[in-house]
Structures are given as structure tokens and as C-alpha cells.
Amino acid sequence: MGRQQQGHGKAPLPMRDGVAASYLWLPEGQWPDMLTFMVQRYPDVNEASWRERMARGDVVDADGTPLHPASAYRRGMRIFYYRELERETPIPFSEQILFQDEHLVVVDKPHFLPMIPTGRFLHETLLVRLKKTLGEEELTPIHRLDRETAGVVIFSRRQSSRGAYQSMFQKRVIEKEYEALAPRLEGREFPFTYRSRMVDGDKFFLMREEPGEPNSETLIDVIEHRADATLYRLRPHTGRKHQLRVHLSSLGIPIVNDAFYPVALPCKQDDVSQPLKLLARAIAFTDPLSGLRREFASARSL
Template sequence: MLKINLLESWQSQTIDEVLQSKFFSKKVLHLLRMNKQITLNGEPIRLNYKIDQTGELILPDVIDASSDYARSVRFCDVVYEDDYVAIVVKQRGVKTHPNEQHELNTLMNHAMNTIDSDYLEPIHRLDQETKGLLILCKHPYVKSTFDTMLDQRLISRFYIANVHNNESLSAQTIDLPIGKDSTHANKRRISNRGQQAITHIVDFIDYNNGKFPILKLDTGRQHQIRVHLEAIGHSIIGDPLYSESHLRNLALCAYKIEFVHPYTEDLISVEIPLEDIDFLND
């Protein structure tokens, strides 16, 4: 079940209208309309109830609310957590999730061993070589909310990188479609037949006598930042696929996430301290 603390700003709306504004799917809304186990402050209500009080709304599970990731014996770093989501740090060299059931050494296996929730699912992924922040949802209803927020660009994701020829790099928007590279199974390339991909170089940080670009994603294509920076002549240092590096030491970190929380209306802004990003301190 999902517990939601009703906000004063939702007064005079129906429960149905609030859940629609949180991007609940039509299927889930239909099943909830037929359900008789919805309660507000312990009293049964229906979705057409017009909110006239604050308190605890409890929505029963009308779809599967468990994840099947095996628990590892390791832990992950949790930098933010509430009743709805957790934001965790994925380390470089660790996959976001397993591709095979027997895999245990992925971020999701470690998260299941760290966070007290039967359901945990990421709304986005990071390349195995990339360290950074990931949002994990604790209930499928919440995941539907955050999936749509990501699609509608209501969640800001910022990266920091160390690139070749950085002295000539300037703030700009890179709007180049990305598709599969037919010559290399693991690579992507700029392709007119590919999917739209937009990366913004929004700022630079001067740190430890270096200049490092800050990048913001509008879309989340596989290897997007790596492909875009290579395309404009500023490949990421340590990238074995898109530069001449022979080391898997990618100087890229998803270091900041920011959004207005859909269930509390608080501004959530989380970042990895610069001193914890290894390539900035080499």
C-alpha cells in the first residue's frame, strides 16, 4: 500500500484529480475506483471524495508492488530518503541493475540490502563506467509519477566532466540525434535516423586549478553525453569507447539532481560534494 499525507494545497480537489495530477496510469485509476479499501484517516472513501481535511490517505496495492532483485551482502550510499523515494550513489564500475537473475554485484542488489522497502525501481540508469546519483522509487504508483516527471523534464540532472581541449569549450546546447553504431555493438553515434538527444553545457566550475563543464540533460539516451562531447571535439578523458583512452577511467559524474517533490511540494536538491569526485582531485 502507499501512504500519502494530504497537503493543504490539494483542498477542494477530489482524490481522483490529485492522483491524475501525479500521473497515475488509467489502469491503476480504474482499479482504484473499483476498490473499497481506500481510507482517509482510517475512514473508507472513494476516489470522488472531495478533499476537505489533511491527514493520511492509504491506497491499496492494485498492481504488483514488489521487486525481484536479489539482495547482495553489500550496501550502497543513500544521500536522500523519504517515504516515496531514495536517492543513492552508484559507484564507477557497478552496473545499475542486473541483466541476469544470478547477478548480485549491481546497484539495485546493494540497494535492496540497504533500503527497507519491498519495492525499489530506478527511473533512470547510468553507464557502468559513470559514478553518480540515481532516483529509486519505493512504490509502483510513485514510479509512474517520477517516470512522467522525467519525460516532461521536471527533474533536472546535472553532470560534471573532465574533457579534452576544455580551454576551447563554451556553454552551448548540443541537439544531435543518437542511434546505434552498426560497426560496434556497444557504441552509439550521431545519426539522422536516431532518437532526439539534447545536452546543455550550462556552466563551468573552476576547481583545483582545473576547468570542468557542467552538463544538463533534457533526454537520456545511452552514452548521450559521451557521444555528444565526442561529436563536438571534446571527448571525455578516460573514455575507452569515444576517445583514445585504453583505460576504463571515465571522468564523468552525475553529481546533482533537483526537482520539486510531487508528494510534499518541497524543493529537493541533492549533490555529491566535489571533494568526493575522484577525477577532480587527482
């Protein structure tokens, strides 16, 4: 539903309760007025709600001029508004800030908390929670963790230095270590490297493997065997979506409580009783600005 304002100059609407204004470039088309367009564009938001938001001055153009229901529709215009949800289920787990300096905020994310606003999540996302806590509009994640995964994740505080940190992930010079609980894998010498070719699956949110040149690679080792499962150490050398989940599932040892692999189960919606047993344990890198060695570890355990 629109894009959140980031890196495009100063938004005409300020951050409100941790939520940055979203924006939209008006597309080619014929609409008699702004209200008709907004109702048609966002069918989940009713006409009365748009009228109320416009009356509050919460829908504006790029200059900050309030738009009204009868305002003319002009193709190519950029409009700003706040994303709102009528109902949002609280996520009963807290994040912890592990480290912060003038450029970075390093956070220990809990299971079930999405990284950024999407779908039915807005205030119950790590980004909006941190923006509320720190009061910083420019805060942006440098990389992502799945909603189901817990552990260490890094945010950028400054647009001016963001590129230097993002390039570390693109160049794969970041050392990432995960832990996963899964069934015991027999007949393998540890550690070993698993490689495969991963592509988008049939369902938009899933990945799958296919024959061909590998584009994903994970080093897999055993930390300990437990009575009911094995704790594995995983070091991904690539960063494909759902890479660790797909790799372990393909080896016949899907991660405990994985609702996507090997079979996508019906959505559990707000059930938080069975977290995916996958943890982003640690991240290490040489800071591109200071040259210092940085190492951050989650305080959580599986």
C-alpha cells in the same frame, strides 16, 4: 535471463539475499519435460545445476507449486526461479544513501557498479545491494546511470507512487547536472548548447550521430581549467543513452578514460583502475506528491 519480478503481483518465491525471483512465460514449442527446456533455454546453466535447484524447490509455477525435472512442459505457463552466478567479481566501491522517505531512496552510486542485474553482475549491482540493505522487494530505479558513471540516482520504494516520479523524467522537468573531465576545447564561447541526432550504433552497446533533426541536447559550460584537463558542467535537456559521452567525443574532447568513445576499446573486464571521469553531480525537481523543492548532490569529486 528471464525478467525480475516487479509490478506483477506477489511472486510465489520470496526475495532472497536481495535477489528477487525472475520469471519466464513458456513459449510455443515441444519439449518432453521442464528439465530439457531449461537446459536448452539457458545453455550457461548445466543440467546438474537445474536438477539441484528443482530439488531445493527453487523453480516453481505461478501458484508456487515446485517444478521437477520430469514436470510437463505447458506453453503459456509462467515459471519462477532465482538467477544465480557461480562466480562474481566483487566491486570494491561503496554506495551512499543520501536521502530516503516513504516514497524515494536517493543514492550516490560509485563508478563501475551496475544499476541492475545483467550479464555477469547480480549481487554486485546497486539494486541488489540496496535491496539487501533495506530489505525492500519493491525497490526500483526511476532512471539509470551507466555502469561507468558515478553520482546521484533515484529509486522508488512504492509501486503506488512510482508513476508520478517516472513521469517527471518523461516530461523532462528534472534538472540534471553532470561534471566531466576532458581535454580543453578551444575556439568556443561558454556556455553553449550542443545538439545532434543520435541513433543506435553498429555495435549493440554504442550510439552514433547522423545528419537530421536533432534529438539530443546538452548545455556545456566550464567549471575550471586544470593543468592536464578541463572540468566541464553538463546539463542534458534530453536523456539519450551515452548522450554526454557522445557529445563531448563529437566535439573532439572525449571524456577522460572513456573506453567506448571515440573508439570502443577491448573490454577491460574487472580492471577498476581507470574510472570514466563522468559524475552525475546533482538532481533537482519539484516533488509531484508534496510540491516541495528537492535537491540532491553527490559527495564525490573528479
